[in-house]
Amino acid sequence: MLSVSEARERILEGVSPLPAEVVALTDACGRVTTVPVVARLSNPPADVSSMDGYAVRAADLSADGVTLTCIAESPAGHPADVTVGPGQCARIFTGSVMPAGADAVLIQENAQAQGTRITTGHVLAAGTYVRRMGQDFMAGKEVIPAGHRLSARDIGLAAAANHAWLQVARRPRVAIAATGDELLLPGSAVGPGQIANSSTPMLAALLRTAGAEPVVLPVLRDSMADLATLERMVDGVDMLITTGGASVGSHDLVRRGLEQVGLKTDFWKIAIRPGRPLMFGHLGRLPFIGLPGNPVAAFVCTLVFILPALRRMAGLATPVEPPVQAILGTDLRANDARMDFLRASLDHDAQGRLVATPFAVQDSAMLHVLAQSQALVMRAPHAPAARAGDACDIIRLDQTGA
Secondary structure (H helix, E strand, O other): OEOHHHHHHHHHHOOOOOOEEEEEHHHOOOOEEOOOEEOOOOEOOOOEEOOOEEEEOHHHOOOOOEEEEEEEEEOOOOOOOOEOOOOEEEEEOOOOEOOEOOOEEEEHHHOEEEOOEEEEOOOOOOOOOEEOOOOOEOOOOEEEOOOOEOOHHHHHHHHHOOOOEEEEEOOOEEEEEEEOOOEEOOOOOOOOOOEEOOHHHHHHHHHHHOOOEEEEOOOEOOOHHHHHHHHHOOOOOOEEEEEOOOOOOOOOOHHHHHHOOOEEEEEEOEOEEOOOOOEEEEEOOEEEEEEOOOHHHHHHHHHHHHHHHHHHHOOOOOOOOOOEEEEEOOOEOOOOOOEEEEEEEEEEOOOOOEEEEEOOOOOOOOHHHHHHOOEEEEEOOOOOOEOOOOEEEEEEOOOOOO
16 A cells, blocks of 8 residues: 555646636635736835824924924825925825925824914924835835735735736636445435435535635446446546545446546555545546545545645645644554544643644544544554654644635
8 A cells, every 4th residue: 555645746746737817806815826926016105104194304393392384285195296395294194195305294193283383392203104115015026926825915915016917827627426326415315225425515615615616526326337427527627536436345336437438547545544445547637536435534535635736736836735733632552554644623731732632433434523623633654652742743624624
């Protein structure tokens, strides 16, 4: 059986970045840039006030008190076309352009106004309450690099840099086909031996959260004829995922069925728990991943193998996210030859350290335990027994939308 790291690397080698497209700024959150975003203007574009008050010459002020003449008003968006000379000032507001000649802002709380006569005893240094042109960034500066997943904060930055459209990688379109005679649509009447298909809606939600476009295909029955129809249902997608039928039973037909219509299998079986019966290959140009049928195993394998592949397809330079450090909340026995991903709750101890406590039951069909989990504790093959308080690596689920 392949190790988790080797299997993931082979999957990453088997996928390629997708072509770029241009999208509206309002639709770009979560997308990955394919070219740097360069500022089209400086921010702020001129020296502006950071407070409401009066634009003054700092050299005119004195602790003994002075009276200045207000010669203009400069609201935000309507700069005053004046030059502030000795003994003069201009009314100004937050975000207003500083008039020529002024180099500081006297806030209105520190001034007494009688008509155009402004009296104060405050002394200011030049630059007080002034945001200098380009203080945030200058025109021509790269503000967002290529290969960066855009957050809501990045959208604000791109807007400030005067971009209405951004060039990003196209979203991966991923087809999902569940297999099994026992599966039925959630909400249907349940017959003998039947269960609701939980994997497909769960994986579709996980893929959507990761920035992909899931394409849900009909459930395929345990027959070679049904599996052969997959080839005709995957036009226009970038990856094909199946769930179930990947083991060695007489009704586990996915590998044999797809090989009849051209599947080239790269590997089958991985040293992972849950999820050993996982396949990877290509159906023509199309990357194919066959997931286990147990829903928890399918979820874990999607998190560990498919999401990094989607990040590579989206153009991210580092598709594998590093684990988070925590400490164990319970003792664990020595591990065998498979890498474990244990569902766990999270808490903090008295020292503020993150504590991951694996659930006592780790059955790969128990979705209730998965739904309660905030993390997966990662245990290497042949890891020795561990005690509560020992360091561990985790994948956080509570902060990823998973």
